[in-house]
Amino acid sequence: MKNIKYLLLRRTTQIGILFFYFAANAFGWHVLEGTFGTSFLFQTIPLADPYTTLQVLSTGFVLGADVLLGAAIITLFYFVVGGRAFCSWVCPINMVTDLANWTRRKLHLDKEEVNYRFLKRSARYWIMVLGILVSAVVGVASFEVFSPITIMQRGIVFGFGMGGAVVVAIFLFDLFGVKNGWCGHLCPLGATYSIIGSKSLIRVKHNHENCTNCMDCKVVCPENQVLHMINKESISVTNGECTNCGRCIDVCNDDALAFNIRKL
Amino acid sequence: MNHSNNRRNFMATTVQSIGLTALSGMLWSGYTDSVKASPLVLRPPGALPEADFLTACIKCGLCAEACQNRDTNVDKETGKQREGTLKMAKGGDALLIGTPYFIPTDVPCYMCEDIPCVPVCPSGALDMKSLLNEKEELDINKSSMGLAIVHKESCIAFWGIQCDACYRACPLLDEAITLEYQKNDRTGKHAFLLPIVHDNVCTGCGLCEQACVTEKPAIFVLPNKVAKGKAGDHYVKGWDAKDQERVKDAKSQINTTEISKQDSTDYLNSEEF
Numbered sequence: 001m002k003n004i005k006y007l008l009l010r011r012t013t014q015i016g017i018l019f020f021y022f023a024a025n026a027f028g029w030h031v032l033e034g035t036f037g038t039s040f041l042f043q044t045i046p047l048a049d050p051y052t053t054l055q056v057l058s059t060g061f062v063l064g065a066d067v068l069l070g071a072a073i074i075t076l077f078y079f080v081v082g083g084r085a086f087c088s089w090v091c092p093i094n095m096v097t098d099l100a101n102w103t104r105r106k107l108h109l110d111k112e113e114v115n116y117r118f119l120k121r122s123a124r125y126w127i128m129v130l131g132i133l134v135s136a137v138v139g140v141a142s143f144e145v146f147s148p149i150t151i152m153q154r155g156i157v158f159g160f161g162m163g164g165a166v167v168v169a170i171f172l173f174d175l176f177g178v179k180n181g182w183c184g185h186l187c188p189l190g191a192t193y194s195i196i197g198s199k200s201l202i203r204v205k206h207n208h209e210n211c212t213n214c215m216d217c218k219v220v221c222p223e224n225q226v227l228h229m230i231n232k233e234s235i236s237v238t239n240g241e242c243t244n245c246g247r248c249i250d251v252c253n254d255d256a257l258a259f260n261i262r263k264l
Numbered sequence: 265m266n267h268s269n270n271r272r273n274f275m276a277t278t279v280q281s282i283g284l285t286a287l288s289g290m291l292w293s294g295y296t297d298s299v300k301a302s303p304l305v306l307r308p309p310g311a312l313p314e315a316d317f318l319t320a321c322i323k324c325g326l327c328a329e330a331c332q333n334r335d336t337n338v339d340k341e342t343g344k345q346r347e348g349t350l351k352m353a354k355g356g357d358a359l360l361i362g363t364p365y366f367i368p369t370d371v372p373c374y375m376c377e378d379i380p381c382v383p384v385c386p387s388g389a390l391d392m393k394s395l396l397n398e399k400e401e402l403d404i405n406k407s408s409m410g411l412a413i414v415h416k417e418s419c420i421a422f423w424g425i426q427c428d429a430c431y432r433a434c435p436l437l438d439e440a441i442t443l444e445y446q447k448n449d450r451t452g453k454h455a456f457l458l459p460i461v462h463d464n465v466c467t468g469c470g471l472c473e474q475a476c477v478t479e480k481p482a483i484f485v486l487p488n489k490v491a492k493g494k495a496g497d498h499y500v501k502g503w504d505a506k507d508q509e510r511v512k513d514a515k516s517q518i519n520t521t522e523i524s525k526q527d528s529t530d531y532l533n534s535e536e537f
Binding site (some may be wrong): 024025028033034035037038039040046048051052053056061062063064066067070108126127130131133134135137138139140141142144145146150154155157158159161162163164165167253 | 285288289292293295296297299300315316319320322323324325328329332333350352354355356357360361362385386387390403418
């Protein structure tokens with residue numbers, strides 16, 4: 001039986017966080033209030049999404065101190081703790097795209113990774129920059145207009161409406177369109193966290209000695225370009241695009257991968 | 265040969281990338297610009313003017329949560345929590361998604377004295393300063409979410425039927441809506457009790473709209489920008505000393521047009537046609 005330790009931990013964290021956001025509106029709990037845009041932890045510590053904050057700032061509007069402080073706290077947290085950990089441990093869309101990916105493997109739609117000429121994994125960085133520019137030109141946070149992440153989160157807290165269509169669209173795009181299409185190619189929030197966390201401390205480390213070259217890790221990895229060292233070198237995954245999801249550690253039967261603290 | 269081919273490919277890819285980026289930027293801007301154009305929406309108290317509000321709102325929903333979970337939001341009969349006033353715009357609402365708004369006929373703004381929705385706003389989209397009175401205290405009566413408009417033709421009070429539902433429902437009783445008495449010439453012995461809204465007092469809470477007894481409310485709240493006209497700066501109230509202040513520095517300027525000496529009927533004979 002395959003190990004699902006990190007998968008379970010991640011799902012517990014994701015669903016737990018969403019539940020607290022939901023409970024803030026439904027039962028008036030004061031654990032996590034608001035949504036990713038800005039929220040408050042225990043009514044005191046502000047948390048804010050750095051990319052949303054940047055979008056609003058680019059319009060020239062001076063945001064309140066709580067938002068700026070919250071964005072600084074979140075940036076610092078992921079800068080130190082773990083890069084795109086937001087993507088795999090918090091973001092609700094991760095559950096949707098993981099499901100699409102899993103279905104893809106079960107339906108054997110997964111045989112080869114198609115190399116699209118204009119849909120490279122670097123597209124997200126361009127979209128990230130473009131989102132800031134469009135926000136500045138139009139005067140409205142432009143990614144927030146259709147961001148499936150906050151639409152799904154607000155859907156869970158306040159009700160979906162037609163917004164659910166965006167979530168379904170992401171699922172279908174990842175299942176029948178591009179493999180890891182949304183999280184791995186397009187999402188500007190993931191791109192932001194890739195940059196923020198590129199020097200973060202918690203990293204997956206590969207032990208070349210134990211590796212039997214089964215490549216199970218590369219099959220499950222949503223960003224498998226970061227695992228270039230498999231069966232080659234005993235080094236850490238330092239690419240900021242690694243989401244620290246730990247699936248590679250789960251599926252490895254040879255004890256060749258483990259979380260590690262990066263040496264400074 | 266190979267070298268120049270590489271260069272040509274590189275150039276072509278670069279040009280195509282720039283082109284595609286420009287295309288997506290334009291589509292993205294167009295879409296974003298169109299979804300923010302929804303003038304018929306009522307925002308929470310203290311909201312900045314609509315365009316600024318759309319820029320400033322970070323779509324966190326803290327205002328809606330505060331509105332939903334305020335202590336007063338309990339049904340007095342059942343003791344259960346009621347639906348809050350503020351909704352968060354969803355896909356399909358034809359509003360900028362994730363922004364708070366309310367629909368008076370569903371749930372109007374109950375004008376809580378402590379205004380729970382405003383101080384929680386972290387971004388500044390709901391401006392607390394605009395709700396402070398002379399004593400620097402929060403005062404919900406300072407809010408201006410919209411303006412109630414009476415459609416005379418469907419208002420049964422204008423038909424001569426006695427109804428003062430909106431007048432009674434108004435939290436600023438006899439200030440925002442007053443009743444004007446008028447003789448009913450049709451019967452000769454009854455009075456009209458006509459609801460008149462005063463736009464400097466009305467906050468746009470929508471309690472009147474919810475209370476209105478007609479099938480579709482004859483009194484309804486519209487956003488200020490939609491509901492209000494504007495006379496223009498060149499109209500000055502000559503009888504109002506304060507309004508006169510605006511033109512106290514104006515210089516008089518007399519324009520004269522030279523009056524033609526010709527008789528007005530002469531032009532048919534003198535002009536060339």
